[in-house]
Amino acid sequence: MVSTAGPDRPDPSPGTRRPEGGLRNASWDQIRDLFALDRDCTHLNTGTVGAMPHEVLEVNDRVTREWTGGLMNVYPPAMYTEHRANIGRAFGVDQDEMVICHNATEGVARVIHGLDLGDGDEVVTTSHECYSVLSNFNLVRNRHGLTIRTVTPPSGPDVRAEEIVELFERQITPRTKVLAFAAITLFTGTMMPVRELCELAHRHGLITVIDGALLPGMLDCDLRAYGADFISCSGSKFQCGPLGTGLLYVRNKVHPEYNPLPLPTFWPVISTWYPMIGSPPPRTTTSVESYNMGDYLQSAGSANIAKGAALARACELWDEIGRDRIELRVRELAEYARSRLVEHFGWESLYSPSSDPRLRSPLIAFNPFRAREDAWNIKKFITFVDRLESEHRIWIRWTEFDVPGSPHQHYAARLCTHLFNGHDEIDRAVGTMAALAREIS
Numbered sequence: 001m002v003s004t005a006g007p008d009r010p011d012p013s014p015g016t017r018r019p020e021g022g023l024r025n026a027s028w029d030q031i032r033d034l035f036a037l038d039r040d041c042t043h044l045n046t047g048t049v050g051a052m053p054h055e056v057l058e059v060n061d062r063v064t065r066e067w068t069g070g071l072m073n074v075y076p077p078a079m080y081t082e083h084r085a086n087i088g089r090a091f092g093v094d095q096d097e098m099v100i101c102h103n104a105t106e107g108v109a110r111v112i113h114g115l116d117l118g119d120g121d122e123v124v125t126t127s128h129e130c131y132s133v134l135s136n137f138n139l140v141r142n143r144h145g146l147t148i149r150t151v152t153p154p155s156g157p158d159v160r161a162e163e164i165v166e167l168f169e170r171q172i173t174p175r176t177k178v179l180a181f182a183a184i185t186l187f188t189g190t191m192m193p194v195r196e197l198c199e200l201a202h203r204h205g206l207i208t209v210i211d212g213a214l215l216p217g218m219l220d221c222d223l224r225a226y227g228a229d230f231i232s233c234s235g236s237k238f239q240c241g242p243l244g245t246g247l248l249y250v251r252n253k254v255h256p257e258y259n260p261l262p263l264p265t266f267w268p269v270i271s272t273w274y275p276m277i278g279s280p281p282p283r284t285t286t287s288v289e290s291y292n293m294g295d296y297l298q299s300a301g302s303a304n305i306a307k308g309a310a311l312a313r314a315c316e317l318w319d320e321i322g323r324d325r326i327e328l329r330v331r332e333l334a335e336y337a338r339s340r341l342v343e344h345f346g347w348e349s350l351y352s353p354s355s356d357p358r359l360r361s362p363l364i365a366f367n368p369f370r371a372r373e374d375a376w377n378i379k380k381f382i383t384f385v386d387r388l389e390s391e392h393r394i395w396i397r398w399t400e401f402d403v404p405g406s407p408h409q410h411y412a413a414r415l416c417t418h419l420f421n422g423h424d425e426i427d428r429a430v431g432t433m434a435a436l437a438r439e440i441s
């Protein structure tokens with residue numbers, strides 16, 4: 001290990017030392033040391049909240065102190081001009097299309113309330129969306145008289161991408177204006193066929209709203225290439241930034257190879273940059289923006305400058321390690337975990353699509369109990385997750401969701417793998433889960 005401390009600087013804490021050869025060549029053990037995670041805790045719940053690297057915590061603390069009690073002008077840095085450009089680059093988009101916001105919920109709410117929708121317009125979405133999406137659409141339904149057509153995606157190990165695309169397509173009517181779905185669903189960890197669904201939307205002239213809460217930090221993704229209009233993301237899950245951070249991609253120019261449709265009318269609600277008199281210029285029809293929509297949304301009063309800087313640092317760390325390398329690692333660990341789960345609980349225990357590689361994500365939902373009907377026994381799931389945490393320091397979560405044709409919701413245990421996990425801890429966690437599930441069954 002080589003210290004980054006200079007002659008007049010104190011030796012940094014262990015988690016901020018750079019391995020020789022840089023992070024791109026660091027071992028996964030060395031990378032685990034970057035994180036403020038106890039060695040004896042097994043964190044398999046990044047889909048809820050990630051773990052911050054020490055450096056990210058340090059930036060958060062340092063910038064908070066720098067700005068506390070100062071008389072500096074807090075508004076220019078709240079635009080995050082440079083951070084947005086750097087983060088945007090990592091995700092294949094420009095600064096005018098990127099916003100640092102407070103979380104995925106805030107991002108998607110600002111999108112849903114900014115769409116130009118009215119009485120009779122229809123939105124097609126799924127019952128497997130996060131509450132943040134469904135409650136906001138229901139609000140605009142009550143307020144503006146929209147119709148929300150909600151489909152329940154199939155679950156189970158043998159679901160195929162085509163089934164999902166067909167399910168959406170069957171719901172589209174001449175009144176449909178919006179297709180809204182999660183890139184990766186939180187209940188069953190289904191990696192939606194994002195590009196195919198966006199192409200479906202393009203064929204029908206629809207606006208696409210993607211809940212991408214789980215994307216950044218997990219996948220080496222190009223947000224523009226998906227072809228969506230809006231993608232709201234969390235900064236504190238797989239990207240491991242501070243809680244209360246998010247990223248919002250807003251399509252602000254037309255790249256026909258990705259999305260040939262004109263830009264949708266969009267009202268950037270919560271803005272101090274939107275003109276105070278008159279209207280903004282018309283939106284562009286080319287690959288050159290006519291104004292900076294990102295600025296309109298970013299400028300919304302004072303901001304948590306420290307959290308923005310800390311999220312930017314987390315993104316830089318990911319770029320240094322290599323987002324391609326991280327994605328491969330996360331997926332490899334997930335497939336390892338999936339095989340161990342199948343060994344202990346059986347293929348049929350899986351709620352997550354598994355045989356179609358296009359739908360696999362590192363979030364894996366399963367029924368750990370022998371009896372099938374225990375999949376609707378919430379008490380057992382609460383006990384299972386609580387005891388894993390309190391007795392074994394293993395963090396997972398349980399989820400509840402609709403299943404086509406079932407009169408009631410099902411519950412599942414859900415684990416997810418991230419770059420700081422290792423094969424040994426997956427072995428230990430799955431073995432412990434199997435023993436505990438037998439005891440509770």
Ligand SMILES: Cc1ncc(COP(=O)(O)O)c(C=O)c1O
Nearest residue numbers: 103104105130182186211213234
């Ligand atoms: C798919 C999905 N969407 C949205 C959210 C909400 O994210 P945030 O806490 O960043 O608002 C979550 C949280 O778990 C999620 O998993």
